[in-house]
Amino acid sequence: MASVGIKDVAARAGVSVATVSRVLNAHASVSPAARERVLAAVDALGYRPNTLARSLRTDQTRTLGLVISDVLNPYFTELARSVEEEARALGYSIIFGNADERPELQDHHIRTLLDRRIDGLLVSPADGGSPLVLDAARAGTPMVFVDRWIPGLDVPVVRADGRAAVRDLVAHLYGLGHRRLAIIAGPAATTTGSERVAAFRDALAEYGLALPDAYIGQGDFQAGSGRRATERFLALPEPPEVVFAADNLMALGALDAIRARGLRIPHDIALAAFDDIPWFVHTDPPMTAIAQPTGELGRAAVRALTDLIEGRTPESVTLPARLVVRGSCGEHPTTGTTRRSDA
Amino acid sequence: MASVGIKDVAARAGVSVATVSRVLNAHASVSPAARERVLAAVDALGYRPNTLARSLRTDQTRTLGLVISDVLNPYFTELARSVEEEARALGYSIIFGNADERPELQDHHIRTLLDRRIDGLLVSPADGGSPLVLDAARAGTPMVFVDRWIPGLDVPVVRADGRAAVRDLVAHLYGLGHRRLAIIAGPAATTTGSERVAAFRDALAEYGLALPDAYIGQGDFQAGSGRRATERFLALPEPPEVVFAADNLMALGALDAIRARGLRIPHDIALAAFDDIPWFVHTDPPMTAIAQPTGELGRAAVRALTDLIEGRTPESVTLPARLVVRGSCGEHPTTGTTRRSDA
DNA sequence: CCTCCTCGTGGAATCGATTACACGAGGGAT
DNA sequence: ATCCCTCGTGTAATCGATTCCACGAGGAGG
Numbered sequence: 001m002a003s004v005g006i007k008d009v010a011a012r013a014g015v016s017v018a019t020v021s022r023v024l025n026a027h028a029s030v031s032p033a034a035r036e037r038v039l040a041a042v043d044a045l046g047y048r049p050n051t052l053a054r055s056l057r058t059d060q061t062r063t064l065g066l067v068i069s070d071v072l073n074p075y076f077t078e079l080a081r082s083v084e085e086e087a088r089a090l091g092y093s094i095i096f097g098n099a100d101e102r103p104e105l106q107d108h109h110i111r112t113l114l115d116r117r118i119d120g121l122l123v124s125p126a127d128g129g130s131p132l133v134l135d136a137a138r139a140g141t142p143m144v145f146v147d148r149w150i151p152g153l154d155v156p157v158v159r160a161d162g163r164a165a166v167r168d169l170v171a172h173l174y175g176l177g178h179r180r181l182a183i184i185a186g187p188a189a190t191t192t193g194s195e196r197v198a199a200f201r202d203a204l205a206e207y208g209l210a211l212p213d214a215y216i217g218q219g220d221f222q223a224g225s226g227r228r229a230t231e232r233f234l235a236l237p238e239p240p241e242v243v244f245a246a247d248n249l250m251a252l253g254a255l256d257a258i259r260a261r262g263l264r265i266p267h268d269i270a271l272a273a274f275d276d277i278p279w280f281v282h283t284d285p286p287m288t289a290i291a292q293p294t295g296e297l298g299r300a301a302v303r304a305l306t307d308l309i310e311g312r313t314p315e316s317v318t319l320p321a322r323l324v325v326r327g328s329c330g331e332h333p334t335t336g337t338t339r340r341s342d343a
Numbered sequence: 344m345a346s347v348g349i350k351d352v353a354a355r356a357g358v359s360v361a362t363v364s365r366v367l368n369a370h371a372s373v374s375p376a377a378r379e380r381v382l383a384a385v386d387a388l389g390y391r392p393n394t395l396a397r398s399l400r401t402d403q404t405r406t407l408g409l410v411i412s413d414v415l416n417p418y419f420t421e422l423a424r425s426v427e428e429e430a431r432a433l434g435y436s437i438i439f440g441n442a443d444e445r446p447e448l449q450d451h452h453i454r455t456l457l458d459r460r461i462d463g464l465l466v467s468p469a470d471g472g473s474p475l476v477l478d479a480a481r482a483g484t485p486m487v488f489v490d491r492w493i494p495g496l497d498v499p500v501v502r503a504d505g506r507a508a509v510r511d512l513v514a515h516l517y518g519l520g521h522r523r524l525a526i527i528a529g530p531a532a533t534t535t536g537s538e539r540v541a542a543f544r545d546a547l548a549e550y551g552l553a554l555p556d557a558y559i560g561q562g563d564f565q566a567g568s569g570r571r572a573t574e575r576f577l578a579l580p581e582p583p584e585v586v587f588a589a590d591n592l593m594a595l596g597a598l599d600a601i602r603a604r605g606l607r608i609p610h611d612i613a614l615a616a617f618d619d620i621p622w623f624v625h626t627d628p629p630m631t632a633i634a635q636p637t638g639e640l641g642r643a644a645v646r647a648l649t650d651l652i653e654g655r656t657p658e659s660v661t662l663p664a665r666l667v668v669r670g671s672c673g674e675h676p677t678t679g680t681t682r683r684s685d686a
Numbered sequence: 687c688c689t690c691c692t693c694g695t696g697g698a699a700t701c702g703a704t705t706a707c708a709c710g711a712g713g714g715a716t
Numbered sequence: 717a718t719c720c721c722t723c724g725t726g727t728a729a730t731c732g733a734t735t736c737c738a739c740g741a742g743g744a745g746g
Binding site: 052056061071074077081255278284 | 626
């Protein structure tokens with residue numbers, strides 16, 4: 001039971017704990033003979049340093065916290081995966097927290113992570129201004145926002161810019177003859193929630209199209225809200241011809257609602273989504289979507305955070321998203337095909 | 344910068360650190376007056392106990408490790424979510440590790456988790472006998488297997504039994520007139536990899552059907568392998584009429600391959616999958632799948648592990664999986680519909 | 687031969703908590 | 717009045733590492 005500690009190693013190697021620590025940390029001046037004996041003892045005893053004790057003493061954990069908005073969202077799991085990968089390559093571990101799009105759960109995880117004395121925090125804030133996040137930022141906790149951010153804070157932001165892609169999407173829809181376009185927005189308290197609506201409205205304006213309030217559904221980035229918003233659209237006296245979901249889960253909900261009504265896509269109504277995921281190639285019909293460079297974002301975010309931690313000065317990063325046209329918005333008159341891009 | 348410690352609280356409250364610790368841990372005998380002053384000081388200073396120090400001293404972290412096979416697999420993210428939820432309700436935190444179906448990565452994470460002195464480990468082993476896992480189990484690390492397991496170890500297992508559902512699936516396929524049935528298996532080193540093939544073979548035998556080697560594709564539970572196995576099936580002189588993928592990602596790969604060949608489901612070939620996910624309702628066509636009670640499994644696994652940690656004796660849990668018929672295997676002659684179940 | 691570095695090493699303080707033990711005050715029983 | 721508990725509290729040891737400082741040995745330079 002009593003796990004082996006540095007003292008046991010020292011005893012077996014016939015040296016002091018100081019020397020053991022020195023060889024373990026590649027510190028200066030240890031004789032080859034001593035090093036040899038220590039290494040042998042470590043090996044024989046199967047010694048593993050206690051990271052708790054080490055971190056307590058050195059005041060660093062070589063651990064990063066990542067609070068994502070929703071584990072069930074494939075976009076965020078891909079992000080999480082790339083974050084962990086890059087962190088591992090840089091010698092850090094990641095501890096994840098899943099906010100489930102709930103601010104109080106987000107705060108719970110941030111609190112836990114801070115209590116664990118992580119070296120830095122990667123957050124995709126579920127709301128616009130959790131006091132905890134603000135405090136942590138001001139208290140100097142190394143922090144980087146990824147995907148979403150909170151304005152007015154001196155915290156680097158790593159994200160995708162979807163404005164151009166949204167413009168491309170609207171052009172595509174307009175070219176298909178659609179005029180009544182609706183959007184299912186994310187929470188207004190999140191940057192991605194409001195920005196995507198703004199980008200959509202601006203793009204519509206370029207075509208002389210308005211975005212009436214009735215065509216803005218309030219969602220929360222989860223499937224259920226996409227379903228409800230879509231049902232409301234379909235119940236309108238003049239329903240939209242296109243529904244644009246601000247993330248992939250709300251698009252899933254929209255699919256549910258449209259299918260439940262017995263309508264066909266894109267014949268009866270068109271659908272498009274922000275965030276591209278592998279399943280969109282195989283939905284019925286294949287989904288036109290805006291793809292983010294997710295892996296790049298995750299890696300850039302980790303690099304920014306480790307820069308911050310190790311005393312370098314990171315920059316915010318903005319990468320472009322791009323439109324991937326498939327069949328869910330209708331056949332393109334010029335090409336006569338519903339499929340322009342797939343796996 | 345110097346974060347506030349228990350000493351600062353003690354000083355401000357005019358008591359000793361022992362007293363502070365006692366009120367914080369709801370220990371016996373502290374006068375109401377002292378408790379009051381301590382609480383006030385904690386509040387005023389924004390004191391948070393250092394979990395590293397606490398854990399070092401008490402030799403417990405109230406943290407569980409969960410090593411999942413693949414974060415990109417919706418089945419495992421759902422599992423992870425329910426595990427975290429139940430653990431939180433029980434007062435534990437979860438640290439995740441993603442093995443990406445790679446044994447060496449799995450071992451990396453187990454090593455890291457053990458180094459962090461987690462109180463217990465939840466594993467879905469990516470291979471049949473990592474020495475690390477065996478050692479940890481024998482060394483008495485509280486451990487529970489979930490979904491997959493390693494035979495011959497005295498470790499509780501929480502999993503779904505798919506045998507009955509697989510039998511139902513084969514009955515369904517047979518009833519539809521299919522006779523040449525193929526399977527894309529998971530790694531033989533995993534229990535789920537070999538069990539699902541065995542269940543499938545046994546069910547076929549009940550109908551007097553054989554499972555030739557050529558109809559067993561070797562996959563690794565990831566999309567790419569599903570694609571390759573399917574391509575091989577399709578290149579056969581006598582290709583199967585049905586492909587049954589042993590998990591949802593390989594089914595995704597199979598869809599890619601089938602689509603790339605320009606074939607139609609279920610007209611040219613039928614497809615079914617183990618693991619049901621929300622997207623399967625909307626694939627083209629909707630996917631017939633075997634659904635596991637994922638949330639139940641996660642919760643049961645956490646309860647088993649905490650039982651183990653807290654000195655109770657947990658039991659292994661086996662829950663039944665069930666068949667969900669949709670359209671991907673063909674129209675049912677008696678019902679004349681392709682959709683029997685959806686969202 | 688003496689002095690002065692450098693090198694390898696060990697002793698002991700330290701990180702921030704928990705907790706065994708000791709101790710003094712106050713109250714009840716005799 | 718004395719004895720003995722109980723209650724509230726503080727002192728100090730402890731968890732397992734890292735690291736400052738001191739010290740002795742040995743080599744180089746004068």
